[in-house]
Amino acid sequence: MEIIESVQNQKIKQIAKLHNRKDRKKMNQFLIEGEHLVEEALNSQVDIEMILTVNADKLTEAMVASSKQQYEITFKVAEKLSQTESPQGIYAVCNMKDMNDIVMNRVIYLDRIQDPGNVGTIIRTADAAGLDAVIMAKGTVDIYNDKVLRSSQGSVFHIPVVEMDFAEVKEKFEGTIYGTSLDSARDYKEITPADKFMIVLGNEGQGVNNDILSATDENLYVPIHGRAESLNVAVCAGILMYHFVK
Amino acid sequence: MEIIESVQNQKIKQIAKLHNRKDRKKMNQFLIEGEHLVEEALNSQVDIEMILTVNADKLTEAMVASSKQQYEITFKVAEKLSQTESPQGIYAVCNMKDMNDIVMNRVIYLDRIQDPGNVGTIIRTADAAGLDAVIMAKGTVDIYNDKVLRSSQGSVFHIPVVEMDFAEVKEKFEGTIYGTSLDSARDYKEITPADKFMIVLGNEGQGVNNDILSATDENLYVPIHGRAESLNVAVCAGILMYHFVK
Structure with a gap:
């Protein structure tokens, strides 16, 4: 698995943009953080583009099978991606769903x-x-x-x-x-x-x-x-x- | 109105103790912060021991009439009494009510x-x-x-x-x-x-x-x-x- 060590990495810079609403809309993606939410996304058939983790052992087989790309990241990179005070070390970039045909009863x-x-x-x-x-x-x-x-x-x-x-x-x-x-x-x-x-x-x-x-x-x-x-x-x-x- | 300028003042040290649950119990008092809560306490006939404010103009007649003591304090003292990131500048020390005879239907x-x-x-x-x-x-x-x-x-x-x-x-x-x-x-x-x-x-x-x-x-x-x-x-x-x- 590829390791990303620099916060200057182009991918990381792009992903960090997902903290902003405007960029989420433009890229049609959102970022989630923490094991619990990543598991929830997985169980809910969310379309996961990429998983990034500081600890490769945390990557389950299901996570690998359900995401297109996986990366190991350093703690510094995790801090850049985090929106909480104590970074949780696992992140997923998800594609937004097309919501045109929802039932509305x-x-x-x-x-x-x-x-x-x-x-x-x-x-x-x-x-x-x-x-x-x-x-x-x-x-x-x-x-x-x-x-x-x-x-x-x-x-x-x-x-x-x-x-x-x-x-x-x-x-x-x-x-x-x-x-x-x-x-x-x-x-x-x-x-x-x-x-x-x-x-x-x-x-x-x-x-x-x-x-x-x-x-x-x-x-x-x-x-x-x-x-x-x-x-x-x-x-x-x-x-x-x-x-x-x- | 007396002005308290030092965070080392004995009264202030005592009041700051009200941040701790144990001391609240021991002293049978609690501390509230901010105009809205002080007004609420006043309107609710809470037994107010003392009001402290960085701005004497904020003291209404009702506040003076309903509290036993009033003090002006410096911003430094307000910071010491505050539990929020931006101190609100007005505080009240309140006496806890005796709750022995409550209705319980x-x-x-x-x-x-x-x-x-x-x-x-x-x-x-x-x-x-x-x-x-x-x-x-x-x-x-x-x-x-x-x-x-x-x-x-x-x-x-x-x-x-x-x-x-x-x-x-x-x-x-x-x-x-x-x-x-x-x-x-x-x-x-x-x-x-x-x-x-x-x-x-x-x-x-x-x-x-x-x-x-x-x-x-x-x-x-x-x-x-x-x-x-x-x-x-x-x-x-x-x-x-x-x-x-x-």
Whole structure:
């Protein structure tokens, strides 16, 4: 197996670019780090271009069989590729999936949610609840952000996550669209969930955009019985998704 | 107003000790940081011993009226008191409440949950859902941890949060105790919630302790329909609490 020792190596420079959203889009690839995520990607039939590891013993047969290229790297190179404080020593460059033909019967739509931990947790919950897809407005955090990958616990590889404007998704979607709002909305427990549904969740501070709220079929809220001002958006998403799935 | 300029000041040294759980217990006090939390504490009738600020203009009349002592401090002193990377410049030393006589009709019990963000979010959700109290096993993260305070968004001041062994709480509690477990448990949606309930949630990796699970009245699970291995514990808590409150 070839060893890459220099952080100046052209391949490494290219891969390090995958830390940036723009370059991920341009190259149609993303970078994952750590044994757990690499295993998850492998088990989820992600198209793996390349695996890089500081420790060749960590390369399983399955990893070799499922990736086009493998390299050993030095600790210095690992540090350059890492987005965490303690580099985990194994990396995979993955090709993004083509998301044109996703099923959209039961989906959640994220309108500019900012916190990577919230987005990752919502993707994990949508996967657990058995939804078809997570759709995100532009301006929502990038799913290939390291923190999103981590908090999704591999669910980004299980359920399609796509970026789409609300206007576009509204045109394509054939079910009932439920916004979330505190104003002129109904208690979610009063609703008999439609079979095909889309739940729209909004930005942590500002909630769902007003233009979207006025284009939904119905708007819901999760009641606050105590003195908290609001619910965490990922908790709210979990309560609604599990209410909607049968 | 007296100005404290030295990090060697005895008062400051004492207050900085409140960063440690042991000293918080010994002194029966905790330290909060930032305008938002100080305001929350004030609005929640927390017993405030002392307010310290780098900017005397930030001291409102209400703050002065509701605290026994006020001090101006230098930025260096603020840095010593801070637990965040960018010190927020205003601090309050608060006296812990006596939690002996709490109502316990609808409660959540946390068995060794480790992540401060999860614990804070669960406290916030318990407050929102209108529960009476959050009870924590020893070994659960300290609620006066800065990250817990932050993610609870002030709810630690709204709802009693107490530390109690399961044996003790089981003796005192008069309703139905529901554990959460994936083994020999029932789908939570099949349950008609009791009026007086306790929901027990467990450690992120290990779940609820087996001794506790065998001492509950019934054990529940939130079904996984997709390919996620599990739900985040704060999301799971939210789904169950909102299912149980009417």
